[in-house]
Amino acid sequence: MEVAKPGFSEEQSLLRQGYRLIAGVDEVGRGALAGPVTAAAVILPHPCPFPWAELVRDSKLLTPSQRQGLARHIEAQATAVSVAMVEADYIDKVGIARASLEAMQRAVAGLNPTPQYLLIDYLKLPQMGLPQKGLRDGDSLCFSIACASIMAKVARDQRMTELDRLYPGYGLASHKGYGTAQHLACLRRLGPCPVHRRSFAPVREVLTPLKLGAHGERLATEYLRQRGFSIRETNFRSPEGEIDIVAQKGELVVFVEVRTRQSKAFGTPEESITRAKKARLVASAQAYIQSHPDLPPACRIDVLAIDMRRGRPARIELIENAVQL
Structure with missing residues (x-):
């Protein structure tokens, strides 16, 4: 026609x-x-x-x-x-x-x-x-x-x-x-770049969990510092994946995966780490170790779980050796 x-x-x-x-x-x-x-x-x-x-x-x-x-x-x-x-x-x-x-x-x-x-x-x-x-x-x-x-x-x-x-x-x-x-x-x-329209629903829906995750990582950093850790690096990226926080306390280096949730509808934060995610964490940690030959020999991967359900203070728990390195 x-x-x-x-x-x-x-x-x-x-x-x-x-x-x-x-x-x-x-x-x-x-x-x-x-x-x-x-x-x-x-x-x-x-x-x-x-x-x-x-x-x-x-x-x-x-x-x-x-x-x-x-x-x-x-x-x-x-x-x-x-x-x-x-x-x-x-x-x-x-x-x-x-x-x-x-x-x-x-x-x-x-x-x-x-x-x-x-x-x-x-x-x-x-x-x-x-x-x-x-x-x-x-x-x-x-x-x-x-x-x-x-x-x-x-x-x-x-x-x-x-x-x-x-x-x-x-x-x-x-x-x-x-x-x-x-x-x-x-x-x-x-995630959105500077020219995305944040008031539009599809962008807003992506942005909300990103804000939650960023807030969780800020809480996690403060939590670790209060317990004597120094922060070596945040959001370390490699071809294998990303590590949220690399922290050190004395001769111990800890690779920290931060898991933040506002609801238990999909399980606890620590339960949300899949087998594939664990493999990426191990590979990313090994990439960090190889690129930093001065690291102390003692290293582990922890999960820092943050429960941020509304109406109650954030519950923060550090789960040591959550993923075997």
């Missing part, structure tokens, strides 16, 4: 009313878990007799190469183009609805010349003080809005590719911050 092309009916109606500087406005990235929400505003000459105009569609229906090619044409032949981004930290502060509106307002404010009329995908921007119309499915039906959607999408995709280089491991360049299975798996494995 052939997809209908965005048309010029809205622009033609406005031209008959005497408007000449008509801006299409759209935003992208509203539902992503990471990166900015991005808006674009585009003023095109009318009529628009360019051969590439036949290829314009809602940006979601185009391939990346098609969008990039059309964006170059739009940039070259539009009367004005403006793109604006609102970053993840501000989205978390004000909410995605307000952030999306602000991105569109900034894009419109960046146009030179100032538009006489706004055609906006679905929404309205009363704060702009300009005549305007919000169109349901505007990016599919209205040519000017479709062009704005292309410019916004290309700009945001480029930004996500740049962010992928800054924060590798999440695949931001491929899924562009949306909640794909790959992205969620990376998020669970690595």
Whole structure:
């Protein structure tokens, strides 16, 4: 089934009313878990007799190469183009609805010349003080809005590719911050990076246990110091795995696995260490020993279990030789 092309009916109606500087406005990235929400505003000459105009569609229906090619044409032949981004930290502060509106307002404010009329995908921007119309499915039906959607999408995709280089491991360049299975798996494995939207439920759900774990490790460090241990290192990482705390007391070195729980629904903290986890702890401890030839010969692996059920003080227990080294 052939997809209908965005048309010029809205622009033609406005031209008959005497408007000449008509801006299409759209935003992208509203539902992503990471990166900015991005808006674009585009003023095109009318009529628009360019051969590439036949290829314009809602940006979601185009391939990346098609969008990039059309964006170059739009940039070259539009009367004005403006793109604006609102970053993840501000989205978390004000909410995605307000952030999306602000991105569109900034894009419109960046146009030179100032538009006489706004055609906006679905929404309205009363704060702009300009005549305007919000169109349901505007990016599919209205040519000017479709062009704005292309410019916004290309700009945001480029930004996500740049962010992928800054924060590798999440695949931001491929899924562009949306909640794909790959992205969620990376998020669970690595935790959020600075451009993740912490107010969004999938990120918040990952962040909560990370905060709990970090708090548990702070309690564990203090507990060990109070009992005469010095802390050699925290969060030691090797190809084999991670050790939460490496502590020393006299001629004894202890590799400490911190286990924190708020509920016994899945067993006690010490019961949550699987056979595979024990093997990784042993391998990580051996990697640490090999990389530190000055260590005393006496070493062991302990589990420090922290029960942090609400309404009661934290229960902390050091289980010595919990894993045989």
